[in-house]
Amino acid sequence: MFLKVLTVTEVNNYIKKVFDNDFILKNSKIKGELSNVKVHSSGHIYFSLKDEGGKINGIMFSNYAEDLxxxxxxxxxxxxSGKISSYPKDGSYTIYAKEMEVEGVGELHKAFEKLKLDLMEEGLFEEKYKKSIPRYPGKIGVITSPTGAAIRDVINVSMRRNRKVDILIYPCLVQGVNAPQTIIQGIETLDSREDIDVILLCRGGGSIEELWAFNDKxxxxxxxxxxxxxxxxxGHEVDFTISDFVADIRGATPSQGAEIIVPQLSDMEGFLRDSNDKLKTNITSYIRDKKSIISQNEERLKRYSPINKILQKKEKVEYLNKNLNIYIKHYVESRKRKVNSLIDLIEANSPMNIIKRGYSCIESDGKVISSIDTLKKKDNVKITLRxxxxxxxxxxRKE
Incomplete structure (x- = not known):
């Protein structure tokens, strides 16, 4: 029997034809455990599928990965689900996946509980890290699909509660392998804006597989x-995702999330009225208190003012001057009375007054002659009469 010698390329090409023409290999459905999972920047997903006895490499191209x-x-x-084919250049075979689903919902629940436990141990769910939602937000950021039912519910509820609310929508994927990254980009973008006061992360209901993007670590x-x-x-009220536990507050549905964030316009108007009244009261009280302080300071200033000190000193000087004048007047009058008394005494004893009574005064050389003996010796004398x-x-003359 003659056997043709084949090249490696011919063998690999032959094997590829066998793979491609085999009905089972072209329509394979294989179960196993994922390993070596890598999501390429192009959107392709590379992986290995294994069980206890073997392993097969696989790839899911981006056009299929988008629908995961x-x-x-x-x-x-x-x-x-997909086809198994050979790659002639290296002789390997690969499963080209078109669909991928979890083998039973139980596996997803296990993965969910494991991730939940891991993040809980890290402290991501602790209440002390929760931030309070602003009572009256200025602008609300919404991260969701721009075409889903969730955004319509959010807009309807928001407009019904408050037509003046300001909403900024960040469109993102809410399902599929690329969804978590687009949601993360939305969070980072809105968080970097100073005008966003609160963020609503939402999507409509679905199966656990459809909501799995929100269970990403x-x-x-x-x-x-x-x-x-x-x-x-x-999702719905019965749906819980990891994002619900990490977020600052959970809304059971997108509509409830909007109700939590968007205040009633009537409440805002009432709050503004109350705030306005309170502000007026506080301003009035503040002005009254300040006026009282100013009055107290004015009184204190008057009390300790240099002008008042000068006035006090002036009053004291005037008082002393008045007392001094009174004293001088009394002193002068007292002296005048004493002088008058002395004058009276002098006049009473004045030689002239004595002379007026019939007496005379004989002087010689300015000296009073009081003795007859002296008189005899003088030739010229001055005689003073009345x-x-x-x-x-x-x-x-001798007698």
Missing amino acids: KIIPEEGMQVVI DLARAIFNCDTPIVSAV DGSEYFSIKV
Whole structure:
């Protein structure tokens, strides 16, 4: 029997034809555990599928990956639909996945509980890290699909409660392998804006696979690290995601999330009226208190003013001057009385007054002659009588 010698390329090409023409290999459905999962920047997903006895490499191109309802993770038990084909250049065979689903919902629940426990141990769910939602937000950021029912519910509820509310929508994917990254980008973008007071993260209801994008650990950390308060409103009331536990508050539905964030316009108007009244009262009280302080300071200033000191000193000087004048007046009058008394005494004893009574005064050389003996010795004397003085020559006559 003659056997043709084949080249390696010919063998690999032949094997590829066999793979491509085999009905089972072209329509394979394989279950196993995911490993070596890598999401390329192009959107392709590379992985290995293994069980206890073997392993097969696989790839899911981006056009199929966009429609995934789950996010492939290490150790996840999945069922993959696609075709198995050979790659002639290296002789390897690969499963080209078109669909991927978790092998039973139980596996997803296990993965959910494991991630929940890990993040809880890290402290991401602790109440002390929760931020309060502003009572009257200026602008609300909403991260969701621009075409889903969730955004319509949010807008309807918001407009019904308050038509003056300001909403900024950040469109993102809410399902599929690329969804967590677009949501994270939305959080980082809105958190960097100074005009956003609160963020609403929401999407409509769905199966656990459809909501799986909100059970991503990187997304959980992005929510935790966000400085702006976040409300998570994903799915229906019975649906819980990791983002609900990490967020500052949970809304059971997108509509309830909008009700939590958007205040009633009537409440805002009432708050403004009350604030205005309180402000007026506080301003009036403040002005009254300040006026009282000013009056007290004015009184204190008057009391300790230099002008008042000068006036006080002036009053004292005037008082002293008045007392001094009174004293001088009394002193002068006292002296005048004493002088008058002395004058009276002098006049009473004045030689002239004595002369007026019939006596005379004889002087010689300005000296009063009081002895007859002295008189005899003088030739000329001055004699003063009541009506005047004259000089006389003395001649002694013997009797």
